[in-house]
Amino acid sequence: MITLQNLTKSYEDTTVLSIDQLEIPKGQCFGLVGNNGAGKTTLFSLLLDLIKTSTGEIVSNGIEVAKSEDWKSFTSAFIDDSFLIGYLTPEEYFYFVGELRGINKEAVDSFLEIYKDFFNDEILDQKKYLRDFSKGNQKKVGLIATFLGSPNVIILDEPFANLDPTTQIRLKQLIKKETESREITLLISSHDLNHVTDVCNRIVLLERGSVIMDKETTSKTLQELEAYFSA
């Protein structure tokens, strides 16, 4: 689904990301871990063409993301709160995103019905603009909006951060359900090793911009990661 070739990103003389080759097959739940400054967000930003590559290329579903904008039709993402429109109510935001992905109001309403539990009665019908919601609730809106319109590629940067424990667990269940029900290529970065090893079937560990571990998730993965991070 997504192929990276000779990818580097540098600012002046410091290279912040350098990946020779990486392939993410269709339907994989791909987990990215690493300490601050390892290059996780940089990688995701490159995948979304939010920043320019220094060298190399990224091909998503046969489309080179830096050259064409056709990848937008099957990709959705939530990186940070700049992915929300502060002056909209959550409903309006969902309708807006829905309409961009060709889904009408009624379909959005029935879509939201499914996630009622996840919202925990704190999101819909609140008569509040998104900018007035707490960080955690804002995040709920942004995360659910990425599933609107069944995109094939979903990119979530730190989806578990800022969420309350209940919602973290619900998010895990939700991700598992979504990935089982249809073929989604899901990319997640996280500092929460427990969660990320729980939901992802492949873990890639970045250190200073390079891949230093790339494994299918097994029962031992969590221990290995913990060993690495405590070293």
Add this chain to the structure above:
Amino acid sequence: MSTSLFKLSRKKFMRAPQLEAKLAIKIIMALVVLYFGSAILIGGIVIYPAISETALDKDAISVINSVLVLIFIFEIIIRYFLQQLPVTEIKSFLLLSIPKKRIIKNVLLRSLVSIYNALPILFYLPISINMYLDDYPLKQAIVWWVSVTAFSLCLNFISFLANKNNKALAGFVVIVVLLYTCERYFETELLRAAGRFFDAVLTQPLWVAVPLSTLVLFYLITFRFLKNNLNLEGALGSKKEIARAGRYDFLDVFGSNALFLKNDLRLILRNVRPRNIVLMSFLFLFYGLIFYTTPQPQFGLVFASIFISGGFLLTYGNYVPAWDSEYYSFLMCQNISYKKYLDSKFRLMAFAVITSTVLSLPYLYFGLDVYLMILAGAFFNIGLGTWITLYGGMLNKQPLQLNVKAKAFENTQAFSGKQFLLILPKMVLPVLFFIIPATLLGSEEELNATAGLIGLGGSGILGLIFKNQILNLMVKLFAKDKHEMLKAFTQK
């Protein structure tokens, strides 16, 4: 504390991204301030002698006194819209061990050191000096200056209290309108009574106690207000509004573009800054009242027509992609092509021009010629003005915070020299499109207005005919600039 605050703001400036651009802006703004400052200063110097010469039967200072109220009203309007009060910067100091009282005192005193409080020195002081030179005793000149200054500084605190409060503004406007109608139709002379007060100050200096105690009173009220509200829920926090569920379904007639029009409408209605700017753009509709009631050369009328229909372009339009800067990376990932995005912005601006043109129908009163000129100007604005504006907006690499008042002189976000240059073609091109055909086809004495109108309107129609080509060109420029824009917009 003041010095450390000053150091902080200096660091904030020196370490800001795009320092060069900001420096250039500061320099331009310094020139603007210098210009207005010297204009006001010169006004202050010449007004007294000028009135003495023209109105021989009256005392110059009492003529000035009678219009002081109007100056105050004007001042408070300017302050309401533009003055940014240094409240929010205080947030980080609340937890330090500095007594709250001292923080508030600092805020209030610092608010006095503002460009908006230069008026007493630049304008009133020269008048008072002139009074002294004109045989008024020194004491009277000083007392007059002190009273006027005290009132002017009261306005500083009033704008503190009314900060961001639309009800206060509405109340103020209602009072002014009521006073005006009383004055005009019932001869109550309330406004003139205020002028008499300043006359009285001259004859009985003890009256100076009134403005001084008013000033102290307002200082104390503001102090108490801040003391009670200096917490995250009060003056420091952003107000939580109750969301109005505007569906704007009437816009659905615009088909697939309705989505963006609706969103832009919400952006304008729900955020302080665009709302103020759009309100300002309405004022452009009244430009005609100045232009059409005084004799003008032909090109002056062209200007007027461009202003009347293009107020929105000249104000809101200049920052067009920047209004979306808060969620720009989101938009760049959504399933929306650059072409559609730019097209939607084009339609928004065209929609605004059409609205202004319809609203300007009353100008038919000044004759069909005048309105035809407005129409021709509107065609230019839709066909070409929109694209020039959009191009100018794309050059702007400064993010905009939506729900924050614009800081007029202290910090102009989103303003660059290049952009400033792009206002020129919006003014000069229409004049050329009008004047060239009008001169070529006109006789030596008279311009051929019809040819001019066709030239001006035709240029806009040509722009519409080649809309797709222009749009494609814009898309290329836009795509080339995308990353640079993203980078700039994500830096705060």
